[in-house]
Amino acid sequence: MNRFRAFVKKEFRHILRDRRTLLVLLGMPMAQVLIFGYAVTNEFRNANIAVLDQAHDDLSTELICKLTASGHLRLATTVDDETDIHAAFKAGAIKLAVVIPPRFATTLQREGHSTVQLLADGSEPNYASSLVAYANQMIADFQRERLAAKSSAAFFPSVNVSTRMLYNPELRSAYLFVPGVMALVLMLISAMMTSLTIAREKELGTMELLLVSPLHPLLIVVGKVTPYVLLAFVDGVLILTVGVLVFGVPIQGSLLLLLAMSVLYVLAALSLGILISTRAKTQQAAMMGSLISLMLPTVLLSDFIFPLASMPLPLQVIGNIIPARWFIAILRDVMLKGVGWGYVWQEAAILGGMSLVFLMVAMKNFKVRLE
Amino acid sequence: MPKDAQKQDSSMAEPIITARSLTRKFGDFTAVDAISFQVMEGEIFGFLGANGAGKSTAIRMLTGLLRPTGGEARVAGFDVYTQPNDIKRNIGYMAQRFALYDDLTVLENIRFFGGIYGLRRQALRKKSEKLLQELELESVADSLVGSLPLGWKQRLAFSVATLHDPPIVFLDEPTGGVDPVTRRQFWEMIYHAARVQKRTVFVTTHYMDEAEYCDRVSIMVDGRIEALDTPAKLKTNFNAANMDEVFLKLARKNQSTA
Numbered sequence: 001m002n003r004f005r006a007f008v009k010k011e012f013r014h015i016l017r018d019r020r021t022l023l024v025l026l027g028m029p030m031a032q033v034l035i036f037g038y039a040v041t042n043e044f045r046n047a048n049i050a051v052l053d054q055a056h057d058d059l060s061t062e063l064i065c066k067l068t069a070s071g072h073l074r075l076a077t078t079v080d081d082e083t084d085i086h087a088a089f090k091a092g093a094i095k096l097a098v099v100i101p102p103r104f105a106t107t108l109q110r111e112g113h114s115t116v117q118l119l120a121d122g123s124e125p126n127y128a129s130s131l132v133a134y135a136n137q138m139i140a141d142f143q144r145e146r147l148a149a150k151s152s153a154a155f156f157p158s159v160n161v162s163t164r165m166l167y168n169p170e171l172r173s174a175y176l177f178v179p180g181v182m183a184l185v186l187m188l189i190s191a192m193m194t195s196l197t198i199a200r201e202k203e204l205g206t207m208e209l210l211l212v213s214p215l216h217p218l219l220i221v222v223g224k225v226t227p228y229v230l231l232a233f234v235d236g237v238l239i240l241t242v243g244v245l246v247f248g249v250p251i252q253g254s255l256l257l258l259l260a261m262s263v264l265y266v267l268a269a270l271s272l273g274i275l276i277s278t279r280a281k282t283q284q285a286a287m288m289g290s291l292i293s294l295m296l297p298t299v300l301l302s303d304f305i306f307p308l309a310s311m312p313l314p315l316q317v318i319g320n321i322i323p324a325r326w327f328i329a330i331l332r333d334v335m336l337k338g339v340g341w342g343y344v345w346q347e348a349a350i351l352g353g354m355s356l357v358f359l360m361v362a363m364k365n366f367k368v369r370l371e
Numbered sequence: 372m373p374k375d376a377q378k379q380d381s382s383m384a385e386p387i388i389t390a391r392s393l394t395r396k397f398g399d400f401t402a403v404d405a406i407s408f409q410v411m412e413g414e415i416f417g418f419l420g421a422n423g424a425g426k427s428t429a430i431r432m433l434t435g436l437l438r439p440t441g442g443e444a445r446v447a448g449f450d451v452y453t454q455p456n457d458i459k460r461n462i463g464y465m466a467q468r469f470a471l472y473d474d475l476t477v478l479e480n481i482r483f484f485g486g487i488y489g490l491r492r493q494a495l496r497k498k499s500e501k502l503l504q505e506l507e508l509e510s511v512a513d514s515l516v517g518s519l520p521l522g523w524k525q526r527l528a529f530s531v532a533t534l535h536d537p538p539i540v541f542l543d544e545p546t547g548g549v550d551p552v553t554r555r556q557f558w559e560m561i562y563h564a565a566r567v568q569k570r571t572v573f574v575t576t577h578y579m580d581e582a583e584y585c586d587r588v589s590i591m592v593d594g595r596i597e598a599l600d601t602p603a604k605l606k607t608n609f610n611a612a613n614m615d616e617v618f619l620k621l622a623r624k625n626q627s628t629a
Contacts, residue, residue: 006486010475017474205470212434212464212541213487214456 003215007223014197015227025193029185029235033242036177047131048076049096050088055104059146063116066142067098072134089121096120096131108146167336174247179331180304182239183324186262187269187298189232192290194225194273199286217366225270232269236262252338261334261348265327268351271358272323278365298324326350387412387539387571388433392442395428402428404594405442410573412538415565417585418575421622425594426575427543433573434541435459447538460488463537463570467544469528473517477508480516481531488535502530522553529560533570540564542574546581558584579615590618592625 015022049067053060068075076094079085085097099117101107108114118135120128168175198221201207210220236259243249251258272294280286300306301315302324308316319325326347333339333347388410395403403425410416420426431437433446435455444451447461471480478499485495503509506526516524525545533540542561546554558581564570574585582588582602589599598605598621602614611617 002491003487003489006483009486010472010479010483013475013479014472204473205466205468206472208466209464209470209484210487211436212459212462213484214459214489215487 004219004223007215007219008226011197011224011227015231021193025189025231025235026238028188029181029239030242032181032185033178033239033246036181037174037242037247044127044130044134045072046074047072047096048094049073049098050077050079050085050094051075052079052082052085052097052099054102055100057103057105059105059108060100062146063100063104063139063142064098067135067138070138073131073138085119089119094121095124095127096135098135172248174243174249175336176305178239178243178247178249179328179335180299180302182236182243182262182331183265183302183304183327184295184298185235185239186232186266186327187272187294187324188290189235190225190228190266190269191273191276191294192287193228193231194270195277195280195286195290196283197224197228198274198277199280199283203282218363221274221366225274228270229263229266232266233259233263236266249335251335253334253340257341257344258331258334261327261330261344261351264348264351264355265323265330268323268327268355268358271355271362275358275362275365278362297322301325303328321354323351323354326354385412386410387448388416388444388446388573390433390442390444393429393432393439393444394441395425395432395437396440401594403432403439406591406594406596407442408589408596408599410571412571413565413569415561415572415574415584415586417582417588418573418591419579419582419588419618420575420591424591426591429591430541430543430573430575433458434462434464460535461537461539463532463535463540465528465532465540465542465545467547469525469545471516471524471528471531474515476513476515477503477519477527478512480527481534484531485534490535498534502534506530521549522556525549525553525557526560529557529564533564533568537570539571539573542572544575544577546576546578554578554581579613579618582614582618588614590621592621597621597625 015025051064053064064075067073073096077084077088079088079097082099085094085099088094088097097119099119101115101117104114104116116139118132120132122128198207201210211217215223240251240258244251273290276289276293277286280289297318298304301308301311301319302322303319304324308319308325311319330344330347330351333344337343386409388408390409391407392405393403393407394401394405406425406429418426418429428437432439432451433444435446435451435458439451446458449455449457449461451458472483475483481499481502482495485498490498503512506523508523508527511519511523516527519527529540529542529545532542546557549557561572561574561584565572574581576582585602587599587601588605589596590605591597598608598617600608605611605617606613609617609620611620
């Protein structure tokens with residue numbers, strides 16, 4: 001136990017003495033949450049639009065008012081024909097154009113329906129579809145209000161669709177990225193940092209000294225990862241705190257369950273890091289190995305940003321062997337839906353199983369290297 | 372029997388390392404081919420050979436890091452197959468490039484290595500004080516090891532390797548990349564360890580002039596020990612002026628027969 005203590009003490013010294021690494025360890029999670037929170041978002045405000053009003057009647061004016069009233073859309077320019085719209089798109093002056101047909105009010109009143117055309121900048125698909133969805137909703141509202149006002153006498157029957165987004169009623173992107181960033185940061189710290197620190201000992205030649213010492217190899221590995229378990233845990237709490245305080249993400253379920261699951265995920269990530277380090281001889285190799293094999297899949301294939309269910313089968317298979325995919329599922333369940341242990345035990349079991357497999361393969365590699 | 376071999380004895384009769392037909396194969400390749408030798412207590416034993424001759428593999432087997440595929444060996448009275456942990460407790464090891472932790476201070480390095488060898492806190496404190504005094508490193512005890520000159524680092528690495536008072540020290544090319552004056556000083560430390568502290572020193576080197584400092588020298592060529600004797604006898608046997616010539620003659624002989 002004394003030997004172990006001496007070892008862990010030394011590991012902490014390495015970390016605390018290296019200011020840059022420490023900054024990365026504690027600063028990166030904060031930076032990531034804030035960047036994702038403020039920059040990477042599908043929400044919009046003051047999006048510039050153009051209106052081609054071919055009707056110029058009271059109804060078309062009212063519709064334009066309705067669209068721009070909330071402040072999400074801003075009327076940048078009123079144009080007179082369609083070529084002007086294209087010019088405005090090309091110049092980047094507008095993101096959405098609304099075309100109101102001639103005799104809008106008359107057609108609507110006489111025939112009961114009319115067609116408004118929406119043009120959006122498809123070169124930014126996500127942004128465009130959010131804008132179109134918003135404009136659609138505004139037009140539908142407008143229609144409902146008009147119908148209610150005008151046809152109270154005629155009593156025109158209509159079906160109103162009422163949509164409610166459960167668990168995230170305002171479709172806030174913070175609800176999406178806080179679990180994602182948490183999965184990403186914990187993976188990076190646990191896996192990359194452990195693989196780096198073990199590779200460093202090999203590179204410097206000190207690993208040999210440790211191996212000829214009476215320290216058991218298992219103790220060396222456990223001693224190496226212990227500080228990072230602690231650091232990863234601190235980072236997890238940090239991200240959650242910022243998520244809750246700054247971005248108002250709720251924690252509906254049990255905080256204890258959430259933290260316990262985080263520890264489980266950190267263990268899975270650490271075992272991956274150990275596995276990588278048994279393969280990598282240099283710090284550079286360890287870094288590249290963890291960046292390519294962990295970071296990209298964790299961002300792209302973990303259900304974090306892009307829904308896994310709509311990907312082709314091979315990618316879905318890869319996605320399912322990424323620990324982050326299961327951790328994100330757990331986080332969403334516990335944080336947003338507020339479910340308990342009964343709903344997440346399967347994901348937890350998968351994470352646990354993964355750690356075990358990674359560790360066993362790593363230990364086997366470690367022994368082979370010693371032999 | 373293990374106990375007997377460990378006993379301090381002033382006569383040089385007791386073998387402390389024994390290898391009999393020690394062999395290590397990697398697949399079809401035989402890195403170490405049935406080597407047999409004995410190292411006596413208190414001896415400075417030079418272990419020479421070109422790169423790839425099998426020196427490192429042999430050392431790894433003797434230090435309990437690598438399981439042999441054939442033959443037998445005992446180190447400090449313990450069997451390399453069944454008691455590698457006992458061996459590890461009874462040897463000191465200084466790696467190539469005299470690795471220490473550059474981002475820890477001198478004192479922290481000493482405490483760490485003392486700690487993983489299980490030294491008690493009181494004993495460790497006394498030892499580190501004495502060690503710093505002997506090496507005249509007291510003034511830099513709290514400086515980072517990375518900032519020390521190479522020669523100081525080398526001597527510190529050697530002292531750290533013997534901190535737990537092992538009867539045997541393995542030195543794997545301990546003087547690589549160091550200037551002649553510093554090398555000379557380092558050999559004084561080796562002599563002190565062998566003659567005064569009565570440790571057995573097992574040392575590999577590339578420098579043939581250093582081979583002259585050893586009590587006995589073995590020369591490995593292609594996994595086999597081709598010569599083993601005192602430097603003086605080797606020179607007479609090979610009719611050579613110095614060890615350099617002995618080494619070259621051996622290498623050449625082997626090339627012509629191959």
